[in-house]
Amino acid sequence: MNRPEREAAVRRVMDQVPPVVPPDLHAEVVRRGARMLRRRRAARRVLWFLLFAASVAFVVWAVMARPWVEPPSETTPPLTGW
Amino acid sequence: MRPRHASQDARRAREFKSFVAGAAGRLLHAATLLTAEAPDDNPRARRLLTLALAHTYACWDGLHGEDPYDRTRQYLATRFARGAWHQYGGLFGTRPHPASPLAGLAPQERLVLVLRLYEGVAEEQTAALLGLPTERVHTICDRATATLLHPPRGPAPTVGGAKVAAS
Numbered sequence: 001m002n003r004p005e006r007e008a009a010v011r012r013v014m015d016q017v018p019p020v021v022p023p024d025l026h027a028e029v030v031r032r033g034a035r036m037l038r039r040r041r042a043a044r045r046v047l048w049f050l051l052f053a054a055s056v057a058f059v060v061w062a063v064m065a066r067p068w069v070e071p072p073s074e075t076t077p078p079l080t081g082w
Numbered sequence: 083m084r085p086r087h088a089s090q091d092a093r094r095a096r097e098f099k100s101f102v103a104g105a106a107g108r109l110l111h112a113a114t115l116l117t118a119e120a121p122d123d124n125p126r127a128r129r130l131l132t133l134a135l136a137h138t139y140a141c142w143d144g145l146h147g148e149d150p151y152d153r154t155r156q157y158l159a160t161r162f163a164r165g166a167w168h169q170y171g172g173l174f175g176t177r178p179h180p181a182s183p184l185a186g187l188a189p190q191e192r193l194v195l196v197l198r199l200y201e202g203v204a205e206e207q208t209a210a211l212l213g214l215p216t217e218r219v220h221t222i223c224d225r226a227t228a229t230l231l232h233p234p235r236g237p238a239p240t241v242g243g244a245k246v247a248a249s
Contacts (some may be wrong), residue, residue, distance in 0.1 A: 006227050008200055011185045013230060014200050018111045023210040026102050028132055033139025040140065069158075 098142055102135060105151050109134070109158065115196050116162050118178030118185050130165075134158040155201060159211055161195060186233055191226035198223050 113127035113134075134157045138150050145153065166189035175181045178185040186191045193212070198219070205223075209216040 006201045006231060010195065010199050010227050010230055014115055014196070017185060018107060019114045019124055019127070021106045022128060024104055024137075025128075025132065026099060029135040029139060030098075030100060031131060032136035034141040038138055042168050 088159060094142060098139055101138075101150055104152065106135070109151075109154060111181070111201055112196050113158060113162075113185050113201060114156070115182070116158075116189075116192055118187075118192060119183040120179045120181035128145060129146070130158060130162060134162060155197075155203075159193060159197060162189075163212060166190070166193070184230070187226050191222055194219055194222045195226045195230070197238065199227075 110124075110127060110131050114121055114124045117124065117126040117130065119125075119127055134154045137157050138154045139151070142150070184195065187195065194208060197211070198205065199210045203211070205219055207218055208214075209219045212219070214222075234247045
């Protein structure tokens with residue numbers, strides 16, 4: 001028995017008695033798929049919201065703390081008595 | 083804006099419904115062969131197929147011309163490969179049903195056989211999908227073919243199968 005014959009024999013074995021597709025398959029698939037989509041959308045929304053909240057918090061902190069302003073020198077003593 | 087959305091959704095639902103109607107029979111047959119269940123009692127195969135089709139439904143808009151059947155089959159195969167390790171193997175795993183034509187094979191052999199011969203996926207694609215070398219897929223396919231056509235008798239089926247494949 002050569003290769004094509006063997007493969008054809010295996011195909012014949014596998015092709016016996018196809019199972020019956022359940023009638024409610026489409027409804028179940030759409031239900032699950034829609035739930036998956038909803039969850040994905042919700043997760044994306046939460047992530048965007050977190051990103052937005054983090055950037056707002058950063059801006060507020062930056063405006064309050066002004067990290068770009070040079071801090072007053074602490075080594076030179078203040079000039080007094082002029 | 084809203085009517086256009088609604089008509090798009092309706093078209094999408096129609097397309098998906100016809101896809102399921104066309105592909106479900108063949109995919110369910112493949113899934114039943116994978117899980118080695120009887121054709122009239124296949125809860126695991128149905129579950130596998132439902133999950134794969136739901137996944138396709140969820141990324142239907144992102145297919146961009148890719149074949150949805152191909153995508154579903156890929157998901158089905160990888161999900162079975164992931165689940166087979168702890169679900170169907172081992173001492174406490176469920177036994178294959180004797181009514182299944184592939185009952186005498188290991189899960190990986192069934193997977194390769196179904197992809198290669200039932201679905202007709204090329205050897206390279208099967209290898210890429212399963213993360214195996216091409217030669218390994220070739221060997222597994224040969225061994226599974228031999229085991230299927232000449233079922234070994236006696237208590238050591240894997241040794242008999244390997245001997246047939248090696249000759």
